[in-house]
Amino acid sequence: MAIGARELEDLLVGKYSFERIPGKKHNKYGLFVGGKRVATTYLSGLTGDIDDTLLGAITEQMFVTMGQFKGMKACHIEPNGYLAILRERGRL
Amino acid sequence: MATGQATLVVGQSTGFRELPFAVGGTVSGKSSVFSIPGKISYRSLYFDHTTLTKSVEAPVLEQLRLGPEGLTYLMHLKSPDYRLVRPILLSVQSSESGKLVTSDSHVHMYGVGESLSEALVAYESMLIDYFEDLAENHDAISDYLSQQLAWMLGVIEKV
Numbered sequence: 001m002a003i004g005a006r007e008l009e010d011l012l013v014g015k016y017s018f019e020r021i022p023g024k025k026h027n028k029y030g031l032f033v034g035g036k037r038v039a040t041t042y043l044s045g046l047t048g049d050i051d052d053t054l055l056g057a058i059t060e061q062m063f064v065t066m067g068q069f070k071g072m073k074a075c076h077i078e079p080n081g082y083l084a085i086l087r088e089r090g091r092l
Numbered sequence: 093m094a095t096g097q098a099t100l101v102v103g104q105s106t107g108f109r110e111l112p113f114a115v116g117g118t119v120s121g122k123s124s125v126f127s128i129p130g131k132i133s134y135r136s137l138y139f140d141h142t143t144l145t146k147s148v149e150a151p152v153l154e155q156l157r158l159g160p161e162g163l164t165y166l167m168h169l170k171s172p173d174y175r176l177v178r179p180i181l182l183s184v185q186s187s188e189s190g191k192l193v194t195s196d197s198h199v200h201m202y203g204v205g206e207s208l209s210e211a212l213v214a215y216e217s218m219l220i221d222y223f224e225d226l227a228e229n230h231d232a233i234s235d236y237l238s239q240q241l242a243w244m245l246g247v248i249e250k251v
Contacts, residue, residue: 026221038234
């Protein structure tokens with residue numbers, strides 16, 4: 001399940017409210033809940049399609065499984081559902 | 093190339109269990125004894141998947157968390173500002189584009205490169221960036237990210 005780098009960025013920022021974290025070296029995004037960062041996802045140097053191998057590493061940073069990520073991409077998991085996953089996994 | 097002690101990580105449903113073993117020696121598993129030849133290079137310890145499939149019994153192999161290419165250790169940092177307190181175990185996988193992807197199971201940083209050396213350098217860069225980022229923002233991160241920071245403080249130190 002490849003996904004374009006731009007599409008992934010749009011998904012994280014546009015739907016799941018990740019915010020770009022300024023930095024000189026790496027392009028990274030953080031999810032903030034209650035004023036605290038709860039996840040950091042690096043999309044550094046990624047262009048074009050991201051294949052499953054690399055996507056697997058990125059979904060680990062988001063604290064979701066590949067199956068859950070597919071649900072997020074297909075809009076089956078709403079932002080509140082994502083937060084519920086994070087809560088269930090003890091990441092909040 | 094040198095030989096010496098190394099650590100084999102056996103995947104568990106809840107995490108990892110580390111088993112020390114001598115490279116080229118034998119390891120006692122739960123109910124099996126298996127031999128895993130390996131080699132230690134300057135930066136990494138690398139197990140060849142083909143070798144493993146030939147030498148490891150199937151039930152044990154299923155417990156091993158191995159990508160197509162296997163596991164490696166980041167032994168040293170190239171950064172002049174930091175050094176490793178202990179090696180970091182990384183998985184190594186091939187992407188569809190043929191590039192290698194290294195990643196760890198603690199803070200989930202990754203590195204991508206045309207070669208293993210390139211992927212390790214990229215991993216190190218991301219790891220140090222994350223370490224500095226969390227250290228700088230330690231008062232505004234979740235408990236879990238604090239645990240990740242604690243792990244990094246245990247493996248990375250300022251020179």
